[in-house]
Amino acid sequence: DAGVIQSPRHEVTEMGQEVTLRCKPISGHDYLFWYRQTMMRGLELLIYFNNNVPIDDSGMPEDRFSAKMPNASFSTLKIQPSEPRDSAVYFCASSSLPGQGDFGPGTRLTVT
Amino acid sequence: GENVEQHPSTLSVQEGDSAVIKCTYSDSASNYFPWYKQELGKRPQLIIDIRSNVGEKKDQRIAVTLNKTAKHFSLHITETQPEDSAVYFCAASGPDSSYKLIFGSGTRLLVRP
Numbered sequence: 001d002a003g004v005i006q007s008p009r010h011e012v013t014e015m016g017q018e019v020t021l022r023c024k025p026i027s028g029h030d031y032l033f034w035y036r037q038t039m040m041r042g043l044e045l046l047i048y049f050n051n052n053v054p055i056d057d058s059g060m061p062e063d064r065f066s067a068k069m070p071n072a073s074f075s076t077l078k079i080q081p082s083e084p085r086d087s088a089v090y091f092c093a094s095s096s097l098p099g100q101g102d103f104g105p106g107t108r109l110t111v112t
Numbered sequence: 113g114e115n116v117e118q119h120p121s122t123l124s125v126q127e128g129d130s131a132v133i134k135c136t137y138s139d140s141a142s143n144y145f146p147w148y149k150q151e152l153g154k155r156p157q158l159i160i161d162i163r164s165n166v167g168e169k170k171d172q173r174i175a176v177t178l179n180k181t182a183k184h185f186s187l188h189i190t191e192t193q194p195e196d197s198a199v200y201f202c203a204a205s206g207p208d209s210s211y212k213l214i215f216g217s218g219t220r221l222l223v224r225p
Contacts (some may be wrong), residue, residue: 029193043218101213103157
């Protein structure tokens with residue numbers, strides 16, 4: 001298995017632009033998580049899905065952030081409009097067992 | 113809400129010495145406690161985990177202990193090697209689902225050759 005796949009690996013965009021991050025979980029994993037990592041706030045859970053259904057989005061910072069999982073093999077995290085404070089590394093993780101998460105390589109987002 | 117505190121924030125040890133990182137959690141309902149290692153520029157990787165029905169778990173040079181009464185758990189690395197240098201994160205399962213993890217703030221471990 002190739003593991004969790006994320007794209008793009010790096011994204012540089014200007015403030016106000018829409019950003020879409022993509023994730024392909026490990027096949028057979030029915031839980032998918034989106035995390036954000038910054039020096040100031042550490043590793044934060046934004047949202048997680050079970051069987052493509054959002055279960056807990058309490059970590060989503062504000063309405064500018066949205067996430068979807070149209071099928072078992074694909075999820076997106078969208079930021080519209082983006083702001084400089086959104087600059088971070090965004091990780092997608094998937095799991096089939098409680099708590100255990102296999103992380104993807106992350107997307108480093110820079111908003112100028 | 114659930115909170116996980118991790119100490120120390122940085123730790124420097126001589127190669128061959130032991131390293132101990134400690135975490136406390138706030139929600140007594142938490143029942144799963146993983147530890148992740150993150151090398152610079154890389155993803156967090158699970159290195160060991162423990163569930164609330166176990167007090168201690170060991171895997172070669174690393175071990176984790178759990179004290180549910182005191183709500184704290186620790187990572188022990190023995191015979192440290194330079195390749196152990198990384199940031200280590202503890203985590204605890206959230207109050208309503210063991211699938212939701214709350215992470216500590218991380219410990220930067222430096223092993224001096």
